[in-house]
Amino acid sequence: MQTTKTQAIDCVHYIDGGYVKSNNGKAFNNVNPATEEVLGSVAEGGKEEVDQAVRAARKALTGEWGSMPLRTRSNIIRKIGDLILERKEELAELESLDTGKPLWLSNKVDIDRAANNFYFFADYMTSVGTEAYQQDDIAIHYAVRRPVGVVGLINPWNLPLFLMTWKLAPALAAGNTAVMKPSEVTPMTATVLAQICKDAGVPDGVVNMVHGFGETGAALSSHEDVDAIAFTGETITGSTIMKAAAPTLKKLSFELGGKNPNIIFADADMEDVIETTIKSSFINQGEVCLCGSRIYVERSAYDEFLDRFAARTKELKVGDPFDSNTNVGALVSEEHYNKVLSYLDIAREEGGTFLTGGKAAEGLDRGFFVEPTIITGLGSDSRCVREEIFGPVVTIVPFDTEEEVLKQVNDTHYGLSASLWTGNIKRATRFSAQIEAGMVWVNTWFLRDLRTPFGGMKHSGIGREGGAHSFDFYSELTNITLKM
Numbered sequence: 001m002q003t004t005k006t007q008a009i010d011c012v013h014y015i016d017g018g019y020v021k022s023n024n025g026k027a028f029n030n031v032n033p034a035t036e037e038v039l040g041s042v043a044e045g046g047k048e049e050v051d052q053a054v055r056a057a058r059k060a061l062t063g064e065w066g067s068m069p070l071r072t073r074s075n076i077i078r079k080i081g082d083l084i085l086e087r088k089e090e091l092a093e094l095e096s097l098d099t100g101k102p103l104w105l106s107n108k109v110d111i112d113r114a115a116n117n118f119y120f121f122a123d124y125m126t127s128v129g130t131e132a133y134q135q136d137d138i139a140i141h142y143a144v145r146r147p148v149g150v151v152g153l154i155n156p157w158n159l160p161l162f163l164m165t166w167k168l169a170p171a172l173a174a175g176n177t178a179v180m181k182p183s184e185v186t187p188m189t190a191t192v193l194a195q196i197c198k199d200a201g202v203p204d205g206v207v208n209m210v211h212g213f214g215e216t217g218a219a220l221s222s223h224e225d226v227d228a229i230a231f232t233g234e235t236i237t238g239s240t241i242m243k244a245a246a247p248t249l250k251k252l253s254f255e256l257g258g259k260n261p262n263i264i265f266a267d268a269d270m271e272d273v274i275e276t277t278i279k280s281s282f283i284n285q286g287e288v289c290l291c292g293s294r295i296y297v298e299r300s301a302y303d304e305f306l307d308r309f310a311a312r313t314k315e316l317k318v319g320d321p322f323d324s325n326t327n328v329g330a331l332v333s334e335e336h337y338n339k340v341l342s343y344l345d346i347a348r349e350e351g352g353t354f355l356t357g358g359k360a361a362e363g364l365d366r367g368f369f370v371e372p373t374i375i376t377g378l379g380s381d382s383r384c385v386r387e388e389i390f391g392p393v394v395t396i397v398p399f400d401t402e403e404e405v406l407k408q409v410n411d412t413h414y415g416l417s418a419s420l421w422t423g424n425i426k427r428a429t430r431f432s433a434q435i436e437a438g439m440v441w442v443n444t445w446f447l448r449d450l451r452t453p454f455g456g457m458k459h460s461g462i463g464r465e466g467g468a469h470s471f472d473f474y475s476e477l478t479n480i481t482l483k484m
Contacts, residue, residue: 004322006093008032008039011187011211013049014194016056017204023048030187033100033337034321034330034367042187045210050179050219053208057150057177058225060205065177074122077172079200081118084111084165087196091189095161096321098186100330100368101284103322114165120450121470125173128471131479139484143477147175148251149227151474152220154241155190156233157183157332158287158390164190167230168207170470179226180209181217185333214240221245228252228473232289235388235414235459253463253473255289255455257388258416260437261409262292262445266301268421272443274308280419280445282316282372285328286392287336290417290439290446294385295396296405302398306376309396310355313372318361328392330367337368340391344373347384353377357392380408388414402431410436416456419445438464 011030012019021027026044031037060066065073084091091114092106099106130143153167164180171178182190190209197207210216214237221229221244228251231241235257245252262280264273280292297305321329331337337360344358357373372392378385385395399405409418417439422428432440438456441447448454451467463473 004093004097006090006097008094008097009188009191010040010042011191012043013045013053013211014191014207014209015049015053016208017198019194020049022046028184030098030185031333032097033332033334034369036334036366036368039097039188042184042211045212045216047219049210049212050216050223053179053210054150054220054223054225056205057179057208060177060203061147061149063205064203065206066175070126073173073175074126076201077118077125077169078122080169080197080202081115081122083196083200084115084118084161084193087192088112091161091192094188094192095186096329098160098188099157099287099332100321101287102326102329104324105284105329110159110162114161117162117165117169117450121169121173124467124471128468130477137484140482141479142482143479145174145471145475145477148474148476149176150225151176151178151228151230152223152226153178153180154217154220154229154231154233155180155182157186158284158289160186161189161193163232164193166465167232168193170465171230171474172202172206174471174474176228176474177206178208179220180207181220182209182211184211184213187211217241218244221250222248224248226250230465230473231255238461251473253455253465254461255465256416256459256461257390257414258289258291258456258460259294259386259388259412259414260290260292260417260419261294261296261435262419263405263409263421263431264295264297264301264305265422265424265427266298267423268301268443269423270301270304270308273305273421274312276419276445277309278312278316281394282313282328282392285331285370286372286394287332287390288446289390292417292419292445293389293394294409295394296399296408297396298405299398299400306355306396310374313356313374316372318369318371319364328369328372330369331391332368334368336390337370340370340389340393343384343387343389343391343393344370347375347378347382350378350382350384352382352384352395380411386412402427406431406434410434413459414456415458416460417441
């Protein structure tokens, strides 16, 4: 099991252009979720390391980076993408060792998309403009764009490299300096990314990184010399960060949790529905904030969907992330594994019926594996229907009318994304416009264009990322009025 060409690495902080251990020598173990073996050690940072990283980032704002020509900075950012792809095999293996996800998925999605984030913003930054207005013959008003300053980037564990680059690329493109705080359970690719930035020509102090737990994130969020915080992760953590950031009135961008509906009408292309819903339910072990974990099926198609979807789910292979035939790998940690299993117990208590799964995967002696699970028979007030499980678990509920299902779809504190399946274009436009979510996919799922707004409403986030939306967050505008 798990034959790799890449050796796991010990992870230390990256501050002012160099790797450094914690000042007090504290460290913790990084555990492989598929084997429960220790991969290496991770330096545990605190307020002192955060202070050092922020000071380095603040100093770098007025150094070479602050005066660098736009095209030169764009070329460096593009070079980061090139180096990510040059080290693709290494990064993919480290990502799968850390997260437990299948290696083919890390190769196909995580690393390529990480590089593309830098490519996109390297191009975008050279074309973005600002406003200018002529007020009759009285004055000309124009806006000057400048970086917001030092930004803290706090990252989750499900798509570690992909989501860190989704923040770092536009932050650098807008001229900021950064302090990254990776998830404590998936630290390896972020550690390598810091070196890649240096190798690409990023000046010392522009990119920094401090490892650690919640206390480290709190020190970064509350730091008086950090101008903005971008966070992707769980909703309660987002609320905690907001409280920590409030006294210093930081800019905030949050992409938080989701309990996303997948609405399937009887006139949809059922073959396409089944294949895509397998992905939107179980890819990355269901550990994707956009997964469609609440499935609603029009009653006339309900039995057919259940039969076909359950049959396809039973074909999924759970196991070694480094086996090319594996569809579903390990959950990211023992803590998260226990959380997901606890929801399966809740579903039993609430009277749910398990069409597939419902337990830890059999035949695996070690690791945090859960079978892909389909649950029916739960009401709209069920905790398993309402709360984010973030594992390979979906609930399926039949509906009769648009009005009925729309009420259920919007009856949630979350509002991140939704998928809608129908062959009726009028219904598609009418229904999708009434869904309370930041993103709605019609007859598809997770089809992205980096120019479009990405983010959620309600408890699923604050603000939007992507294209102009990212640039607006990572920059400040000064309006200048020139009287003629």
